[in-house]
Amino acid sequence: MFLRELKEPAGRIRGAGARTVELLAKAGIHTVADLLCHFPRDWEDRGTTVRLAQFAQYPQVNTTVTILGHSWIGFGRTRTLKVLVEDESAGAELLCWNRNFLKNQLIPGRRCHLWGHFQYQYGKIQSSSFEISPEGEEQGILPVYPLSGELNQTMLRRLVSRALESYLPLIDEELPREIIEKEGLLPRPPALRGIHFPSSMAELDRAKRTLIYGELFYLEIMVGRRAMERRTIRRSPVRFAAERSPDAVPEQDPAGATAPGNVPAGLKKITVSPLQRRLVERLPFKLTPGQAEAITEINRDMTGPIPMARLLQGDVGSGKTLVSFLAALAAVEGGGQAAILAPTELLARQHAENAARLLEPLGLRLSFLTGNIKASGRKELLKGLADGRIDMVLGTHALFSDDVVYSNLRLVVVDEQHRFGVIQRSLIMAKGNHPDLLMMSATPIPRTLALTVFGDLDVSVIRDLPPGRKAVKTHLARQSNEGKVYDFVRNELDRGRQAYFVYPLIAAAEEGRAAEMKDAQTMAARLAEEVFPQYPVALIHSRIDEEEKQDIMERFRRAEIRVLAATSVVEVGVDVPNATCMVVEHAERFGLSALHQLRGRVGRGSEQSYCFLVYSDDLTQDGKTRLKVMLEHTDGFVIAEEDLKLRGPGQITGIEQSGYLSLGLADPVRDAAELEKTRREAFSILEKDPGLLFPEHLLIAEVLKKAPPFAVTYGPGNGLQNTWKNTQFQVW
Numbered sequence: 001m002f003l004r005e006l007k008e009p010a011g012r013i014r015g016a017g018a019r020t021v022e023l024l025a026k027a028g029i030h031t032v033a034d035l036l037c038h039f040p041r042d043w044e045d046r047g048t049t050v051r052l053a054q055f056a057q058y059p060q061v062n063t064t065v066t067i068l069g070h071s072w073i074g075f076g077r078t079r080t081l082k083v084l085v086e087d088e089s090a091g092a093e094l095l096c097w098n099r100n101f102l103k104n105q106l107i108p109g110r111r112c113h114l115w116g117h118f119q120y121q122y123g124k125i126q127s128s129s130f131e132i133s134p135e136g137e138e139q140g141i142l143p144v145y146p147l148s149g150e151l152n153q154t155m156l157r158r159l160v161s162r163a164l165e166s167y168l169p170l171i172d173e174e175l176p177r178e179i180i181e182k183e184g185l186l187p188r189p190p191a192l193r194g195i196h197f198p199s200s201m202a203e204l205d206r207a208k209r210t211l212i213y214g215e216l217f218y219l220e221i222m223v224g225r226r227a228m229e230r231r232t233i234r235r236s237p238v239r240f241a242a243e244r245s246p247d248a249v250p251e252q253d254p255a256g257a258t259a260p261g262n263v264p265a266g267l268k269k270i271t272v273s274p275l276q277r278r279l280v281e282r283l284p285f286k287l288t289p290g291q292a293e294a295i296t297e298i299n300r301d302m303t304g305p306i307p308m309a310r311l312l313q314g315d316v317g318s319g320k321t322l323v324s325f326l327a328a329l330a331a332v333e334g335g336g337q338a339a340i341l342a343p344t345e346l347l348a349r350q351h352a353e354n355a356a357r358l359l360e361p362l363g364l365r366l367s368f369l370t371g372n373i374k375a376s377g378r379k380e381l382l383k384g385l386a387d388g389r390i391d392m393v394l395g396t397h398a399l400f401s402d403d404v405v406y407s408n409l410r411l412v413v414v415d416e417q418h419r420f421g422v423i424q425r426s427l428i429m430a431k432g433n434h435p436d437l438l439m440m441s442a443t444p445i446p447r448t449l450a451l452t453v454f455g456d457l458d459v460s461v462i463r464d465l466p467p468g469r470k471a472v473k474t475h476l477a478r479q480s481n482e483g484k485v486y487d488f489v490r491n492e493l494d495r496g497r498q499a500y501f502v503y504p505l506i507a508a509a510e511e512g513r514a515a516e517m518k519d520a521q522t523m524a525a526r527l528a529e530e531v532f533p534q535y536p537v538a539l540i541h542s543r544i545d546e547e548e549k550q551d552i553m554e555r556f557r558r559a560e561i562r563v564l565a566a567t568s569v570v571e572v573g574v575d576v577p578n579a580t581c582m583v584v585e586h587a588e589r590f591g592l593s594a595l596h597q598l599r600g601r602v603g604r605g606s607e608q609s610y611c612f613l614v615y616s617d618d619l620t621q622d623g624k625t626r627l628k629v630m631l632e633h634t635d636g637f638v639i640a641e642e643d644l645k646l647r648g649p650g651q652i653t654g655i656e657q658s659g660y661l662s663l664g665l666a667d668p669v670r671d672a673a674e675l676e677k678t679r680r681e682a683f684s685i686l687e688k689d690p691g692l693l694f695p696e697h698l699l700i701a702e703v704l705k706k707a708p709p710f711a712v713t714y715g716p717g718n719g720l721q722n723t724w725k726n727t728q729f730q731v732w
Contacts, residue, residue, distance in 0.1 A: 003171055004707035006033040014162050027148045035163050039664050040143035047140050053089035055118035063087045065114045067106045092125040111135040141198050160196050174703050175214055185210040215666040216675050220682035231306055235434045238302045238334030275329040278362055290462035291319050295326045297460050302330050308436035314462035315636035316600025320440045324413045327438055332391045336410025340394045343416045345370045345546050352394040369395035372546050400428035414439045443593045471634050472603040474611045476627055485612045486531050489581045493535050493562055499581035501565045504589045506541045518585050524565035535562040542569050571597045577605030587613035588623030592643040595630050
């Protein structure tokens with residue numbers, strides 16, 4: 001049988017009593033399969049003896065000791081057991097914090113094996129972090145398991161060892177023999193034994209690689225199957241007038257002569273529709289090569305028979321929104337409607353204002369829809385969407401409300417896609433008949449990971465920034481030196497510029513952290529009264545009414561407000577070219593992607609801009625690492641790579657879940673090379689044999705049918721996801 005078919009209760013394992021079963025259940029271990037898939041987080045090589053007298057020369061002591069006696073620290077209920085031991089080299093004390101029960105096990109005169117971290121304190125060799133087992137118990141390389149509650153390493157090692165002894169002979173192989181031989185992997189049973197109790201570090205490495213390869217291979221098989229399923233969908237493609245009209249921008253020759261319409265030189269092909277060309281020619285700047293390439297790829301998708309599913313990645317300020325407007329023009333010119341979905345009303349409104357400025361002169365009929373639209377106006381708006389009088393709608397979650405009906409929704413654009421869950425995205429997609437999908441993200445992720453996370457989404461990347469933009473200069477400042485930051489910002493304000501001050505909390509007192517944290521409310525008052533009394537200061541955060549929020553932002557854009565105190569509500573969608581200073585207080589409390597987004601709020605004009613990351617004097621090592629990344633890098637792609645290393649893929653793809661898969665050992669970031677290899681293997685198999693009907697592929701089909709490594713939920717718009725380190729994977 002396959003490993004996942006081992007549904008025997010964990011209580012069937014010899015030595016697993018009622019109390020042990022209860023402790024295992026609290027850790028999420030209910031079956032034998034659960035236990036064997038509870039992989040170690042580390043391994044300790046106890047094959048080399050290290051005496052007590054050598055404690056300062058090695059990380060751990062590993063020796064056989066004699067129990068000499070007991071003593072106690074403290075009195076009454078709070079007293080702690082102290083066990084005196086010695087080996088051939090020295091004596092030591094074991095401090096048994098919260099383990100007074102060891103008194104009955106560590107009887108004076110008994111010989112035991114001791115492993116632990118020791119230090120010299122109070123004139124004695126001491127340890128409070130140790131493991132002790134009967135003399136003669138096999139050592140070698142031992143697993144170190146994740147623990148919870150009262151579970152301990154000895155208990156888990158014993159249970160896993162007995163489970164392997166009883167059930168390992170029953171477990172069948174899950175990978176085709178050809179792959180095992182080609183990749184130099186272990187068969188499944190020895191790999192399971194090797195991951196828990198390896199005989200050597202070489203065997204451990206091979207066992208890890210085998211199980212990681214297996215997890216990623218089946219992940220990619222399921223990604224590939226869902227991808228191929230989507231490619232079976234057919235619809236009438238968008239028809240551009242450009243395909244029949246001389247108005248289209250011609251393809252460039254290989255020499256790269258500049259095509260008309262503000263299109264950059266150097267591209268071999270660039271084809272746009274008449275409406276797209278009119279917009280490009282109205283722009284006061286040229287498209288960047290990245291923008292031109294992206295719109296070419298989008299147009300190619302939208303004029304094909306398979307609905308587009310594309311992820312557009314680009315750094316802050318790279319011009320993704322303009323590309324989405326060009327895509328919307330294609331949808332409208334082909335007789336359909338476009339919907340642009342944004343996570344906040346602030347961002348949606350800004351998109352709507354930009355769309356009105358750029359697209360209404362071309363004849364597009366636009367609308368703005370959020371939950372705050374009054375009933376009277378909403379009724380007429382919904383009528384226009386339903387009968388086709390509205391070409392393009394921009395808004396928030398209201399775009400997929402039950403009462404919203406579209407006449408012919410042909411394009412859905414999801415901005416800041418990681419802020420939406422799978423279900424939310426599926427709801428708006430369901431409003432059309434297989435509409436094209438364009439998801440946009442300013443939080444870049446590596447291509448291979450993107451292809452896995454987003455199934456078969458094609459990926460477009462805009463790596464260049466519009467010409468004339470100057471890199472934002474970043475400075476780190478201790479909280480105790482913030483006076484210098486205020487002086488610098490004051491100079492910028494005197495030159496007519498504007499500034500943001502961002503804080504992690506709205507009101508620290510409400511969260512019981514008034515003593516340790518600055519907050520937006522308190523600091524807005526201080527900035528206005530003490531620091532910059534000569535300049536208008538305003539406060540904005542998520543609890544402020546939307547109309548007031550919009551009014552504040554409009555006055556900030558007009559420079560009637562010179563200093564804006566805020567929370568991370570200004571992280572996305574705020575575009576004020578005259579703002580040249582971004583000050584982030586308690587910067588160590590923000591993630592790298594948030595810091596990069598905040599920094600991207602300045603530097604949007606021609607003036608030199610500055611970002612000050614103000615950190616607490618007692619900065620942690622993790623905080624130092626993050627701030628150092630921000631200081632040394634301005635490229636969002638590099639910052640995203642570093643962010644992935646620090647926190648794993650995180651919530652890259654949204655948080656609403658409708659099915660789970662759990663990767664046990666595999667790490668898509670760390671194991672990127674294996675991920676790419678398994679993807680090639682899986683897609684190669686599926687391209688030759690989509691139904692997995694060839695004799696050499698029957699094992700794969702059987703695993704998916706009888707014991708899939710991951711529980712998958714498919715359905716209209718639903719996806720394949722996982723909870724690996726808080727990451728949600730899905731297939732579109």
